[in-house]
Structure formats: C-alpha cells, structure tokens
Amino acid sequence: MIDGPADLRGNPTGDPAGGPTLAQQLARFAASAATDGVPDDVARSVAQRTLDVLGLCVAAHRLPTSTAAIGYVLDQGGHEQASIVGAARRVTATQAAFANGVLAHSLDYDDTHLPSVLHPSASVVPAALAAAEHAGASGELTVRAIAAGLEVAVRLGMAGYDSGLGNSVFFEHGQHATSITGAMGSAVAAGLAYGLDEDGLVHALGLTASLASGILECNRTGGTVKRLHCGTAAQAGVSAAQLVRRGFTGPPTVLEGRFGFFEAWLHGQYFPEAITAGLGEEWSVPGIFFKPYPANxxxxxxxxxxxxxxxxxxxxxxxxxxxxxxxxxxxxxxxxxxxxxxxxxxxxxxxxxxxxxxxxxxxxxxxxxxxxxxxxxxxxxxxxxxxxxxxxxxxxxxxxxxxxxxxxxxxxxxxxxxxxxxxxxxLTNRGGPDRPLSDDELTTKFRDNVAGRLSGAVADAVREEILALCLTTDVTSVLKPLTTFIDQGDHHE
CATH class of the missing domain: 3.30.1330.120 (2-methylcitrate dehydratase PrpD)
Structure with missing residues (x-):
C-alpha cells in the first residue's frame, strides 16, 4: 500500500525510474486487447453482460425516473448518433450513453465485482454501445472495447480495496466506486470504439478523472440520485473520448500523480499492484457476479x-x-x-x-x-x-x-x-463463480425483464443477436428492436 502520496512533480512520467505511468500501462493493455483480441471466455462473458444490461434497460421503463431521464435527454435535441433503449428517436452518443446508463443501474439488478464492490457493466456497456454506433465500429471491436473497459474499471476499483481494512476505501469515504471507476472504464471502452491509440487512451483517462464522481448517502436515507450514477459515468467516458479526438489532452500521471485520481479520492492510499499484476494475462471479467435478484x-x-x-x-x-x-x-x-x-x-x-x-x-x-x-x-x-x-x-x-x-x-x-x-x-452468493447462474437462468432473467414489452419471438431474436455480437457489422441494427416497444405505463418506485 502507498501510505502517502509520492511527489512526482519533477518527473513527468510519474515513475521513479522513468517507466510508464499506470495510465500508460492501462492504455497499452487496452490497445492490445483491441488489436489482438481477448480470450474466448472473456468475449462470451461480455456478450452475456451486454444481454443482461440491455434487458435491465427495458425493465427500467417501469420507473418514473427512467421517464424523467429519457425526457431530459430528448429535450436536448442534437444529432442522431446512437440509440436509447425504449426511445424511437436517436440522440447524440453522449446522451444515449447517459440515458442507457441510468436505465441499466436503476433497478439495482446489474452485475457486481467483488471484493471491489462495484457495478462495472452498467456504465461501460452503455458507453461502448453508444460510441460504437456513432463511430460505426464492428461488433467484434465493441466486444473487445467492453472487455477492456470492464477490466480497467475493476482494476481501478481493486486498487482501492484494503485487505487489512476488509473493505473498499472508496466505500469507507462514502464514495460510489461504481460511478468513479466506471467512468474511467467507460472512457477506455468508448475510446477504443472511436479508434483512439495508446496515447489517446491515456488522454481519455486524464480527462475522465476530472469528470468522475458519485457519493452514497442516498443508500442510507433515501433519494433516487444513485440511479444517475452509471449514466453520468458512461456520459463522461464518451465525452472524454470525443474531446480527445478533437485535441484535448490529459496528464500521463493522472492516476498516481501528486494531485491525481488516487490522491483526490483515496488520499493517496491505494494498491498499484492491483492495477498491473497479470494485466492482459489474468482477466477479472468472467468472475464478475451476475445478480439473480433486483436488490442491493x-x-x-x-x-x-x-x-x-x-x-x-x-x-x-x-x-x-x-x-x-x-x-x-x-x-x-x-x-x-x-x-x-x-x-x-x-x-x-x-x-x-x-x-x-x-x-x-x-x-x-x-x-x-x-x-x-x-x-x-x-x-x-x-x-x-x-x-x-x-x-x-x-x-x-x-x-x-x-x-x-x-x-x-x-x-x-x-x-x-x-x-x-x-x-x-x-455464505456464498448466487450468480458468482462459486454458484454461477446457468445459461437458462440468465435467459429467464432476460425474458422476465423484457416481458410485456417485447414479444417472445423478438426477445429470443434479440438474445441470439446480442450473444453473437462479435459477429455483427452493424451495432445499430442489433439495437433497433429494443428502441420501440409497448410501454405498459406501470410506473412505480
């Protein structure tokens, strides 16, 4: 553990030996995943998580906060670049990422990584899909982008896990690691979909660190603000990637620097080895827990x-x-x-x-x-x-x-x-590696989530296309059946 922040102001690379910074190492990993591919079990897990997220987006239409979020986005206008689940009109990529991120997290039914205790897919998947639609990225690149974004989010979350404390330091400070590290993972996923290279990904992380946020008091005493957190995280990631494409830059020492991400959020107490150990060889993605029940x-x-x-x-x-x-x-x-x-x-x-x-x-x-x-x-x-x-x-x-x-x-x-x-x-959670949900159980969850809004035939067709996302050349066509469905008007909190 780093007990206090290192003063790196005299070393622009951020490493005492002049080596690559943490952001540069993450960017190199992500760029390699985009060009060289990801393991089969990782790709399969990404497809399952994408299906899970999209089913949750459909189910979330029962909530008045979903109506509010989508209405807010549609009022903004703008170019038609990407799709919102349940809205016929396309919107800008940043707005689509926001709306779908809000929908994905609103039911507290989205996946969880342990022991970092964060929900990575609800921000990373909406960000990647929005950027992929806007950029015309292939399904194969989209799957790889999601995989890299999830891995970055989880590893940054794990850098804040203190085994001596037995908890996430983010959580101890009242911070929502889901939206904070989720924004960073979203930036990587969106950046890959937009074709950013290693340097561009470093800049995207550098920008996004200034946009990431989220506090958790609502878990204790109420309020629906937490439903916004994955939306703002996804939006931040897409926004940062777009701004980098237009020339904005960020600090290479954005993570470990004297005034960087870990100093700002964790007061300099973090575990860098959680970010770098086995990076590119040992993947966390398949071990993320699916939720069988729609609750915390x-x-x-x-x-x-x-x-x-x-x-x-x-x-x-x-x-x-x-x-x-x-x-x-x-x-x-x-x-x-x-x-x-x-x-x-x-x-x-x-x-x-x-x-x-x-x-x-x-x-x-x-x-x-x-x-x-x-x-x-x-x-x-x-x-x-x-x-x-x-x-x-x-x-x-x-x-x-x-x-x-x-x-x-x-x-x-x-x-x-x-x-x-x-x-x-x-003593063990259902939906995790020790008690995994079967393919049939994940299908049951998806069908329950879309029931009444998609016909059985459409739901099954969507499921097959999403699970084969890596084979598609047009992400927009895959999402099209999810943009129009019957709104049952069953709004409740």
Whole structure:
C-alpha cells in the first residue's frame, strides 16, 4: 500500500525510474486487447453482460425516473448518433450513453465485482454501445472495447480495496466506486470504439478523472440520485473520448500523480499492484457476479436464507424473532437506520433493506426467487410484511466478517412462537463463480425483464443477436428492436 502520496512533480512520467505511468500501462493493455483480441471466455462473458444490461434497460421503463431521464435527454435535441433503449428517436452518443446508463443501474439488478464492490457493466456497456454506433465500429471491436473497459474499471476499483481494512476505501469515504471507476472504464471502452491509440487512451483517462464522481448517502436515507450514477459515468467516458479526438489532452500521471485520481479520492492510499499484476494475462471479467435478484447485492444471501427457511416449513405466523447476521461493514447500507429499514416507504428503499430481503425470501417471489414485482411501493408498505420486518434485528456476525467482501454472506436465525430456533447460513452468493447462474437462468432473467414489452419471438431474436455480437457489422441494427416497444405505463418506485 502507498501510505502517502509520492511527489512526482519533477518527473513527468510519474515513475521513479522513468517507466510508464499506470495510465500508460492501462492504455497499452487496452490497445492490445483491441488489436489482438481477448480470450474466448472473456468475449462470451461480455456478450452475456451486454444481454443482461440491455434487458435491465427495458425493465427500467417501469420507473418514473427512467421517464424523467429519457425526457431530459430528448429535450436536448442534437444529432442522431446512437440509440436509447425504449426511445424511437436517436440522440447524440453522449446522451444515449447517459440515458442507457441510468436505465441499466436503476433497478439495482446489474452485475457486481467483488471484493471491489462495484457495478462495472452498467456504465461501460452503455458507453461502448453508444460510441460504437456513432463511430460505426464492428461488433467484434465493441466486444473487445467492453472487455477492456470492464477490466480497467475493476482494476481501478481493486486498487482501492484494503485487505487489512476488509473493505473498499472508496466505500469507507462514502464514495460510489461504481460511478468513479466506471467512468474511467467507460472512457477506455468508448475510446477504443472511436479508434483512439495508446496515447489517446491515456488522454481519455486524464480527462475522465476530472469528470468522475458519485457519493452514497442516498443508500442510507433515501433519494433516487444513485440511479444517475452509471449514466453520468458512461456520459463522461464518451465525452472524454470525443474531446480527445478533437485535441484535448490529459496528464500521463493522472492516476498516481501528486494531485491525481488516487490522491483526490483515496488520499493517496491505494494498491498499484492491483492495477498491473497479470494485466492482459489474468482477466477479472468472467468472475464478475451476475445478480439473480433486483436488490442491493448485500441483501441477496438474506433472500436465500429466507427462501431456505420457507422450504423448511417456517410460516410467517410462527415467527417470533429474526436475527439477521451480516458483515459489519454492510449494516450501514442494509440495516441503518433500522427504523427506516424495517419500514421502507418505497420499493426502492426496500431494495436496500435487510429486513425486507429476509421477509421477501420467506414469503416467496417471482423471477429466480424474487423478481421485480416483489419490490413495489405497495409491498414495501404491506402491513403483513411490516409486521414481520419489525421482528428483524440486523447484527454484525463474526463469521460473515471473515468472508466479506469476497462474498456477501448472511446467517439468519429464527425463533418461533413455540420456542424453536432455526439457523440458515448462506455464505456464498448466487450468480458468482462459486454458484454461477446457468445459461437458462440468465435467459429467464432476460425474458422476465423484457416481458410485456417485447414479444417472445423478438426477445429470443434479440438474445441470439446480442450473444453473437462479435459477429455483427452493424451495432445499430442489433439495437433497433429494443428502441420501440409497448410501454405498459406501470410506473412505480
């Protein structure tokens, strides 16, 4: 770990030995991925994540914030360069990246990398697709651009993971690594789609670092601002790549410099080896966790524990007390303030409630166990659910602390009205490498997300084209079926 910032003002390369800076090493990696290709398992994973993101973009049309974001973009006007999911009119590439990024992250159903605890695809995929449409890039280059962008976002996130602390330093500072490092990954992805070379990618990172942002207080006390974060990240990346094409430049020491990215965000405490070790040889992309449930990832094992208790015959009317044991670091997100977490006012607040997650699992739901229709305002305020949530305590569990943040484990104990005590431990997350979602489960998730807006035949055709994205010569034609569909008008929070 770097304990304090190095003063690099006398060395424009940023390296004591005059070697390449971190940004230059990332740019070299990304440029090589674009020209030489990526491993087959990485390309396959990118196609799956692109399908996942686009399905989420369709599903997010149920939210009033999605209507607001798209309306805001359409009001801007401008050249028709790229597509918004669910909007017939094309818009500028930066606006398309923003709108689709907002849609992709709005349901908290997008993928997560651990232990960096960030959601990389919801910004990188929209940025890459928008830039690819604008530039006329091939599907093959688009897949490679997404792969490189995801890897950059994840590695920058991991540079902020402190194993001694057992948590992301970004998170400890109240910063949303998803939007901060996601913007940087988006810049690389968009830059590759636009044809930037190594130097251009360094400049794109240099510009984007001044555009990246995001804070997480909304996770604690409410607000829908977090839904904007991946949109602004994707927009920042595309904007930076376009500005570099027009001549703007950035500092080569943008990451490790005295006034650079890591000093600004992490006060100089970061792990550069997380960026460079195995770069280009060991890929993080296939190990990013897919989400089976549309809620904050910290709550997923709580849902699983609730489902397991229901399978053991526990009935709601028999519950006297529930103790939800989780890693201490996640309590502030899913357990505090406890009064709010036991009585969420909206479906969105319910997505960040540990008590709600246990109850939702215990009562059962749709999709892969709980689905989008299990997180509505009506259910968040349902008296029967609130009665159960009032019996839930959220506590730090030492066993869970040992595992976090490589998994988000939960240990749920129930005391029944007859005095019986039952314990369910869920120590690994479904959707990750230890409990992967099958192709059929990912298809089920996509079909559930687009149900009612795309016909079954169209949904299946889109799925096949997205999974074969590397073979297409026209990204716009692949996205076209997703730009017009039936808006069911089922807006709710």
């Amino acid at each position: 990832h910290f709550t997923h094992t709580s849902v699983d524990a609730g489902r397991a208790l229901a399978a053991r015959g526990v009935r709601p009317e028999e519950v006297a007390r529930i103790v939800l044991g989780v890693p201490g670091a996640v309590i502030r997100t899913i357990g505090e303030p406890i009064e709010v977490k036991r009585a969420p006012q909206t479906g969105y607040q319910a997505q960040f409630s540990g008590p709600y997650a246990v109850v939702a699992g215990l009562l059962g739901g749709g999709g892969l166990g709980t689905g989008l229709d299990d997180y509505t305002d009506e259910l968040a305020q349902d008296p029967a659910r609130r009665e159960l949530m009032a019996k839930v305590e959220v506590v730090a569990d030492p066993r869970c602390d040992e595992i976090y943040p490589f998994q988000f484990p939960a240990r749920v104990s129930v005391t029944t009205t007859s005095g019986a005590e039952l314990l369910e431990e869920v």
